[in-house]
Amino acid sequence: MRRTRFLFQAALVAAAAGAGLAYSRGWLLGSVEKYCPFGGLETAYAFVTNQRFTCAAGELNLALFVALLGLTFVARKAFCAWVCPVGTVSEWLGLLGERLFRAGRKEASGAPLRALEPPRSADRVLRWLRLPVLAIVLYFTYKTGELVFRGYDPYYVLFSFHGHDVRGWSYLLVAVLLAAAVAVPMAWCRYLCPLGLALWPFSAVGRLRLRRDAETCTSCRACDRACPHAILVSTAGEVRSGECTLCLACADACPAGETLTLRLKALKP
Amino acid sequence: MAAVPALVVLFALAGLGSARFFAVPTLTRDFAAGGGSALRTSSFRVDGLKCRDTAEKAFEHLDGLQGLGRAEAFASRNEIRLTYDPSVTGPQAIREALEGPEFDAATGEIWFGRFRVIEIDGKPLPVGTGSASSGAP
Numbered sequence: 001m002r003r004t005r006f007l008f009q010a011a012l013v014a015a016a017a018g019a020g021l022a023y024s025r026g027w028l029l030g031s032v033e034k035y036c037p038f039g040g041l042e043t044a045y046a047f048v049t050n051q052r053f054t055c056a057a058g059e060l061n062l063a064l065f066v067a068l069l070g071l072t073f074v075a076r077k078a079f080c081a082w083v084c085p086v087g088t089v090s091e092w093l094g095l096l097g098e099r100l101f102r103a104g105r106k107e108a109s110g111a112p113l114r115a116l117e118p119p120r121s122a123d124r125v126l127r128w129l130r131l132p133v134l135a136i137v138l139y140f141t142y143k144t145g146e147l148v149f150r151g152y153d154p155y156y157v158l159f160s161f162h163g164h165d166v167r168g169w170s171y172l173l174v175a176v177l178l179a180a181a182v183a184v185p186m187a188w189c190r191y192l193c194p195l196g197l198a199l200w201p202f203s204a205v206g207r208l209r210l211r212r213d214a215e216t217c218t219s220c221r222a223c224d225r226a227c228p229h230a231i232l233v234s235t236a237g238e239v240r241s242g243e244c245t246l247c248l249a250c251a252d253a254c255p256a257g258e259t260l261t262l263r264l265k266a267l268k269p
Numbered sequence: 270m271a272a273v274p275a276l277v278v279l280f281a282l283a284g285l286g287s288a289r290f291f292a293v294p295t296l297t298r299d300f301a302a303g304g305g306s307a308l309r310t311s312s313f314r315v316d317g318l319k320c321r322d323t324a325e326k327a328f329e330h331l332d333g334l335q336g337l338g339r340a341e342a343f344a345s346r347n348e349i350r351l352t353y354d355p356s357v358t359g360p361q362a363i364r365e366a367l368e369g370p371e372f373d374a375a376t377g378e379i380w381f382g383r384f385r386v387i388e389i390d391g392k393p394l395p396v397g398t399g400s401a402s403s404g405a406p
Contacts, residue, residue, distance in 0.1 A: 001270050008274060029316060029347045029387075037284070053295050056320035058345020060288040067284030075276045082277045145321065164319075208272065246273050262270055 002252045005081065009088040016085045016159040024161035032159045033147070034058070037079075038195040040065025042141045055147045072199045076206035080189060080196060081228075081247035086154045087189055091228055093178055094185035101183065116183040123230060126191045127243075134194035154178075154188060186228050190243070204242030207265050210250065211238045216259045223250035223260065233260070295344040296324040300337035308338050311360050313349045314388035315367060320344050327367060327384060334358055334366045360389045 019035070022028035033039055039061035043054040047062060068079055080087045101116050118126060137149050150156045150165040157166055157174045180187035189196055212223075212233060223233035226249040231241045233250045251260040318327055324342035327349060331337060336357025341350045351363060364386045371380040387394055 001273075004271075004274055008277070026316075029314075030345070031319070034345060047293070051293060053293060053321075053345070055322075056344055058288075058295070058343070059291055059293060060285070060345055063288035063291075064281075064284040067280045067287070070283070071276060071280035074280075075273055078273050078277050082274060083281070147320075208276075248270055248273065251270065262272060264272075 001248045005247065008082050009085075009091075012083055013085045013088050016155075020159040020161045020163070024163070031056070031163055033150070033156055033163075034060055035064065036061060036155060037064040037068040038153075038155075038198075039147070040068075041195065041198055042138065042147065045138070045142050046145070054141055054145055057147065068199070069202055072202040073206060075208045075246055076203040077196065077199055077243065077245040079199070079245075080193075081245035084155075084189075084195075085159060086193075087186070087245075089154075089158065089178070090181040090186050090188055093181040094228060097182040097185065117230060118184065120230070123190070129191050130194055130197035133192055134197050137194050185230070190229060196243075200242040203244065204240070206242075206244075207267070208246065209238050209240065209263055209265055210244065210246070210248075210260055211263045212236060213259045213261070216256050218256050218259075220255060222253040222255060226250050226253035238263075292343055292346070294341040294350075295321050296328065296342045298328050298340045300331065300334075300340060307355075308352045309355045310350060310352045311363070311390050312388075313351065313360075313363065313367065313386050314347055315349055315384050316347065316387050317384040318342060318344055318347045318349065323383075324349075326371070330367050330369060330371065330384065331363070334362065337363075364389065 016032055016035075019028060019030075020032045023031045033056060039057040040063070043057035043061060044065065046052055046054050053059075053062075071079060081091075097116070117123075140148050147165075150160075150163070151167055151170040152173060154174050154177055156163060157170045160166060177188050177192070184190075210233070214237065217234070219234060221234045224231075227233055228247065228249060229241075229243045229245060231239060231244055231250075233239055239250075246262075254260050315327065317323060321344065324344055327342060328340055331340060331351075336354040338352035338354070340352075342348070343350070349367075353359070353363065367384045367386055368382075371383055372378075373380060
């Protein structure tokens, strides 16, 4: 599954980069922001209240966002691990960081800490940084009717090839975010990504869940070490965290065969 | 485990496909429509039409043109749909107006080439047939 996911991710990063380059060279009329589901969320309020779109956002953004909500309700945050090019870049940089900063540190419970992973208590607090980010982005986007945060958006800055509103400081900011992703696995996704937070409630009730068979589990914690979102898989009967991206890194890392399996949880009447 | 990539593909196709079935204009304007004969609607695919601001600019280009009715800009599709009186104006005149020069009152500069019409009613225009090369005034 690791190879399948890698191919998915690589194809989508290449597609985003190709689309961005083609647009910047004038070979394509639509920019990469056309395919961003977060644009759908940014324009959703304006669309519902005034039947209009914000700035360059349009039907495709909104349709992709609605489809993303559907996907998240079924397959948790699979979008983050299988589709999002920023998630992919963050993950690849995290793997680099793993090699650079492998410290073998452990937290109080004995669970291993990856790279410069913050302690679990700090991690829980830091994840709430996404809330003001989401609130500020949505508020000012609606207030101004413009996609005013393009210059801060790593997806746009990375893949638009110096698109509209991208300035020198945009690259500086993204460089800092990428450096953070090397030091702390998935730093942007875990602590700042507004789309990640918007999806979280839908992911928390997502139907497709990883279940751990306690009978066959050897408690080696390879799953905990593999999880890029620092979810404690080894102690869960069923992974309920809304942060689970179904990247299946835990299942790939598990040495005990079918210990971690996916189950579709039925809706209770 | 293969269910995850299958679901991702399924929902991505659903999102990409469903966007085709609804179109909401980024900007709409009613010009002073000429009465008389039956109005006609044409669609123009315009390079340079990217957002609400550029849609407003495009409508400014059309301001002086007679015979226009309703104009709808769809920025995400780079498209302008125009209703016009064919006895007063036509697609070529509309194209020339869209591709024409633009005066920036703030800087006192004249801009050329902000917009380029690349399709009219779904028919691509051959390269090098811009309004400037068509001999239009």
